Amino acid sequence: MSYFYLKPAKGDMPIHLLEEIILKRLEYLKVLSRGDSPFYNEYVIEGSVHDNVGHFVLCILSALAKSTEFTQFFLNAEVMLFRQRIFSLSAYDLRCFAKKLLHSIRKLDSVSVTEPLLTLCTCLSLKSIASHICCPSHDDDCAYYNIKVYFTHCLSFVAQRQVEVCKGIATIPCGKWKKYLVSLFKSSLLLRISQSKQYLYEKDPRMIEILLIVKKIFRIEKGSDMKILRSKEVDKSVQYFPPCMLNLHQHLRKTHRLSHDQRFYYSLFLKDIGMPVEEAIEFWKAEYCQVPTGRHKCTHHWEKDEKKFIYGIKHMYGLEGGRKQYSSLNCTRIQNMETCQEGGCPFKSFDNENMFQTLQLQKYSEPLLSQIFNFKEKKLYTSACLLSLQYHTKTEINCDNMTINFSPVKYFTLAYEN
Structure with missing residues (x-):
């Protein structure tokens, strides 16, 4: 080939x-x-x-x-x-x-x-x-061998006068x-x-x-430049968030803290949907400058850990340390994680009552709710998530073709563009 x-x-x-x-x-x-x-x-x-x-x-x-x-x-x-x-x-x-x-x-x-x-x-x-x-020793000027083609087949060479043309036939030397x-x-x-x-x-x-x-990857948006997610605009954008990231966001706003791993995963999600590193620093500073509420185990505070926070954020963006480009997790990896303090995939980690409250499923129709609970029982968590997406965007989505390697970023992109 x-x-x-x-x-x-x-x-x-x-x-x-x-x-x-x-x-x-x-x-x-x-x-x-x-x-x-x-x-x-x-x-x-x-x-x-x-x-x-x-x-x-x-x-x-x-x-x-x-x-x-x-x-x-x-x-x-x-x-x-x-x-x-x-x-x-x-x-x-x-x-x-x-x-x-x-x-x-x-x-x-x-x-x-x-x-x-x-x-x-x-x-x-x-x-x-x-x-x-x-x-x-062969160079561009060598003309030991030649081929002849119609000049229309080498217009760039003709325009630069790199070949001789006679009666519409161009002679191209072997050096070229x-x-x-x-x-x-x-x-x-x-x-x-x-x-x-x-x-x-x-x-x-x-x-x-x-x-x-x-x-x-290339920041191609509909008729405009890249959508930049500002730290102060996150609350307006949560309407497009997948349930797992919406849950982390709500937990963060409520307690002003996330466990280390969940903070890392949520940061990568925000990065991959368009938040620049400067905005990420502002976003986390606004939360970690506040006193944590509830029974959260995290003892970090921006005032005493500022350098550590900034280094960690820049590291995620490939600007510090080994300069590795990190990407947010896909659904399969999130579902395979052990249940954390804030919860992982709501369709897997939450019981029916908590899932119902967190996702505000009271807005859903009975047939759709029945399908979601059915997928949850069959451990088809990504399919349940896609049904939720389909409801919010009012767009037909082929769940069978989308479940493989689906991710929170793909959910956000589909929700945002529809």
Whole structure:
């Protein structure tokens, strides 16, 4: 399978693996676009099925996101990745790449990019030419070998006057063949994005779920810049909070304290839904400057522990210590935690009476309540949570497709956008 990506891979793949492939590829592309040294990534191995799937799904997401900024990032990063791969090939690897590409081209219907690609790969598949191209002394000015293509197939080269044109035919010297391959890849990628059949995926819950994650990562919002969550706006935003985070927020406002782990998890949730580090410091300062109420065991106070608090908050944002990027927990991990002082997932950790009071289920209809209690008894806690979300947003949600790797952040994003 060639990493020119002329043809998508076939087969079935679990949604959680697809999500992992996309996130890891985006992480790799972000590192590459910053000019940093790329790290090993098992999902970006050249020519692998995971590499192919990640590329094609991101093409679809780029079309669905309708964000010029994201599309430009994706385009530039993928071109950089392809350039890096091509310019690092040995003569043998270049021949293998060309042969695989020729095999793929011959199975496709004729499109504009394949004709010059066919010409170029036919030459590169020859041992003598590949050895010449990959010779250390080979430079951009070399014209020992040439290919001829219609000038419309190399307009960027014509515009920069890098090739000779005679009667509509451009002559491209071998010194520029690798650059020409990169140019053809970019043209092919632009065509692939523009021809993505968006209508097939706009209502696909799997694509919608992954698109929400990508939007969060790149702060793509509807017709506006990133939604920044201010510390003073949290109380207005709790209407979009999932039950587990709403419960932590209510407990914090009531006692002005949370246990260490729950404070950590709630902080990560606030971070991932748009709270900047400066606002996070203000938010926790406002609570921990107050005297705790009730029987809370926490003895920390902002006045005496300010440096410790600020360091901990910055550490969560990757600004201190090992500078690790922490992410908030998904529903499965929350449900598997031992019951804490503040409670974990209300659908799992609370009895029916407390769950009823905490979630204000008196507003729900009898059939919906019956479904929620039924899911709770069957230990389908995420499905119960999704029913709650469906009630609040008045939007049909396919619970079967959303339960895998669901998280409080996904709940918030769906609630906020609907």
